[in-house]
Amino acid sequence: MLKRLSSIRYSYIRSHLHGVFLTTLTLLSILLSIYVLIAPNWLNAVSIFVFILFYVMLAVVISIYAGFKSSGELKERLDYLSVLITQFSNGNYHSRIYFNEDDEITRIANELNKLGERLQDQVKSLQRMADEKADFAKSAHKAATIEERQRLARDLHDAVSQQLFALTMMSESALRQFDKNPDVAKDQLKDVANSALQAQTEMRALLLHLRPVHLSGEPLPIGIRKLVEELKQKSTLDFTVVIDEKLSITETTEEHVFRIIQESFSNTLRHAAATEVKLEISLRSNELFIFISDNGKGFNVDEDTSRKTSYGLKTMKERSEELGGTFKIRSIQGEGTNIEIRIPC
Structure with missing residues (x-):
């Protein structure tokens, strides 16, 4: 109620009432002066009171x-100006406002329109720089792929290949001892089983490094659904996914959004202790809207309680801003976490 009384409309009314108060005092002073100095017959205390x-x-x-x-x-x-500023803060830089009057408010509106044009140009520049960065990243990725293949080849030779060679030698030794000394052969077979398990572990670790962390040319909805299916097999999380299948965004934006969602799911698995995760991706008013929520334990956003969590959130925020978008996170301890991302298209 107090906030409403402080609005511009009530300020105008208070200004008029202030004028009435001053005018009343002036009239009362004049009438009393006439009454005291001249004392005409038509003027008395009652008439002054009734008139006032x-x-x-x-x-x-x-x-x-x-x-x-x-x-x-x-x-x-x-x-109108307030709505325009709100649109700008939400990343909708296409909004404009026009007035016919030639006054200060019209000049402010024109300045805001120019600001929107500049912000829109900056978003385009950011996205163009992101595209160029993606091209450089592809070149770097090719070089990194060659280097990674060489490293994996060395690891295969140093670890798995040597273990397989040892398995072969131990198996042949166990076969020779099988008839002569069964107990020794049994111990050697146990060593063979342990070595085989170790080799299998090494192989799984190497295969894990080969898992792609990008879309690999797939559309964003397909890549996300594959990621969700994989996480369902490896965790007990219940996923609810709603994605606009007709998304039309650049390849660079798709890669960034995929990495943001991947980082968000990773944080949920490691830190949230949640049972349900919801993901919504849609196009709204020339912007890509991403909403991610979980029913986990939540955390205090203002306090840096976990370096790993804060690093992941910082990475997600940087990726969103690199595309000219906005990143907002709300979390309540014991009630879960919500993330809203808006990226201009």
Whole structure:
């Protein structure tokens, strides 16, 4: 209620009532001066009181009406400016506003329109830089792939190949001892089983390094659904996924969004202790809207309670801003975490 009384409309009404108060004091002073100095027959204390009373009642009604009407247009124009600023803060830089009047508010509106154009140009520049960065990343990825293949080849030779060679030698030795000394052969077979298990572990570790962390040319909805299916097999999380299948965004944006979602799921698995995860991706008013939530234990966003979690959130925020978007996170301890991302398209 107090906030409403401090609005521009009620400020106008208070200004008019202040004028009524000052005018009433002035009239009362004049009438009392005439009454004291001249003392005409037609002027007495009762007539002064009645005149002032009716004047105040009429002036208050007129002041409220005049203040309400005169502030209506100004309030409406200020509301338009407020909505435009809100659109800019949400990443919708296409919005514009125009007034026919030639006054200060119109000049402010024109400046905001120019600001929106500059912000829109900056978003395009950011996305163009992201595309160029993606091209450089592809070149670097090719070099990294060759280097990774060489490293894996060395690891295969140093670890798995040597273990397989040892398995062959131990198996042949166990076969020779099988008839002569069964107990020794049994111990050697146990060593063979342990070595085989170790080799299998080494192989799984190497295969884990080969798992792609990008879309590999697939559309974003397909890549995300594959990621979710894989996580369902490796965890007990219950996923609810809603994705607009007709998304039309650049390849660079798809890669960044995929990595953001991947990082978010990783944080949920490691830190949230959640049972349900919801993901929504859709196009809204020329912007890509991403909503991720879980029912985990939550955390205090203002406190850096976990370096790993804060690093992951920082990475997600940087990727969103690199595309000219906004990143907002809300979390309540014991009630889960919500993430909203808006990226201009």
